[in-house]
Amino acid sequence: MDEGKILACGAEVTSANIGSDAAVVDCRGLHLAPGLIDMRVFIGEPGASHRETIATVSAAAAAGGVTTMLATPETSPPVDGSATVDYIMRRARDNAKVRIGVCAALTKGLAGQEIAEIGSLGLAGAIAFSNGSQSVRSSQVMRRAMTYARDFDALVMHYAEDADMARAGVMNEGEFAARLGLAGIPREAEVIVLDRDMRLVELTGARYHAELVTTSLSLEIIRRAKGKGLPVTCGTSINHLTLNENDIGDYRTFLKMSPPLRSEDERLALVEGLADGTIDVIVSDHNPQDVETKRVPFSEAAYGAIGVETILAAGLRLVHAGKVSLPQLVSAMTIRPAEILRLPQGRLAKGAPADLVVFDPDEPFVVDPVELHSRSKNTPFDEARLQGRVKHTFVNGAAVWTERARA
Secondary structure: OEOOEOOOOOOOOOOOOOOOOOOOOOOOOOEEEEOEEEEEEOOOOOOOOOOOOHHHHHHHHHHOOEEEEEEOOOOOOOOOOHHHHHHHHHHHHHHOOOEEEEEEEOEHHHOOOOEOOHHHHHHHOOOEEEOOOOOOOOHHHHHHHHHHHHHOOOEEEEOOOOHHHHOOOOEEOOHHHHHHOOOEEOOHHHHHHHHHHHHHHHHHOOEEEEOOOOOHHHHHHHHHHHHOOOOEEEEEEHHHHHOOHHHHOOOOHHHOOOOOOOOHHHHHHHHHHHHOOOOOEEEOOEOOOOHHHHOOOHHHOOOOEOOOOOHHHHHHHHHHOOOOOHHHHHHHHOHHHHHHHOOOOOOOOOOOEOOEEEEEEEEEEEOOHHHOOOOOOOOOOOOOEEEEEEEEEEEOOEEEEEOOOOO
C-alpha cells in the first residue's frame, strides 16, 4: 500500500520484491479482506451525542473491521438539507477514524409528506436517500420520490413497514409473543409495503434498496422482482441472521428491535436467502440506546441495538455452522455494498483504496459490553461466545486499529 491505494496484491507480492523501506505486517494464520462496509449506522450527531458520537462510533467500527459506514438520516435535525450533510461530512473529517458516507432524507423532516431536495442533497455529498425507520405511507409521495430519484440516478433506500399494522406491536406476532403476553407485529406489515414498492419500481425505474428484509414472504417478493430484471437489491441485519424471537427470553429489552426478531424458521429462510444471493447486503443496524430507554418494561423500551463492532464476529457464526461460506459472508459486507453505493472501496485490487481488515476467524471470546467502544452498551450479544477477532484495520492505508497483545 502507498498513498492510500493498493499497489499490488496476490502472489506477486513477496518479501523479495516489496523493497527494504516497506513496513511489513505479519499475517500468518490470519485472513485479509477488504474493510467492511456497513450501510445502516446511527452516528448520533447532530442531536443525540448522549447516545453516540462520530468519534465513538468510528472507534467501534475500526475495532470491528468496518472501514466505511453509511449514516442514517435520523439525526436532529434530520438530514434533509445541504447544511446538515455538510456538517456531518466536516465532523467526520475531523473526528472519524473510518469513512462515513451520508444517507440523506427521502422526505422533508422524514415526515413522509413532501419529498426532499434530492438533487441539491446529492450535490452536497449525499450518496443515498432513505426515510430512516419510517416508511413513506403515501404511495403517491413514494412514486414522486422514486421518479425524482430516477432522474438524478439516485439510490432510494426504504424501510418497509406498514405503520398501522405495526403500531400496537412490540415483537414478532406468534405463539411466543402470546406466551409473553406481548402484542405482536405480523410479517405482513413488512410485506405489504415491500410489494407496493416493487410495483412502484416497475412503474418508475428507480434504483431501489430494501434496507431490512426479515421474512420469507419478503424474500419471495425480492426474488420475483430480480427475476423481472428490476433494479432492486436488499439487505438484512446481522441480528436477524443470527438471533430469533426465542432469544428475547425473559423480556430482554436489548433484543427489542425494529423489525422484530422473527421465528427460527424465518431466520433460517434469511440464511438461505443470503447463501443463494437473494440477500445482497448484511448490515449491523447499529442503533445505540442509553440505559434509561432500555432498563424499563419490554413494551416501553426503545427499539434498537448496537452492532457495528460485532458484525463480523457474529456473522462468522454462520460460517462456523456451515450455513454460508466465508467468501459469501465477506462479499455481503464488502463488494456488494460498494457496488450498490457505487463506491471504489470494498475490493482487493490494484489501485483500489487501501481499506483492509486482518482477522482471525477462529479466535474465541466472550462479548463484554464494558470493552465495546460505542458510547451506549445495548448489545444483543451481551456475554455471548463468539469466534473471530479483528487484529488490524487500515483506512486509506493508515492503521486505525491494532489489537493489543493479550496476556
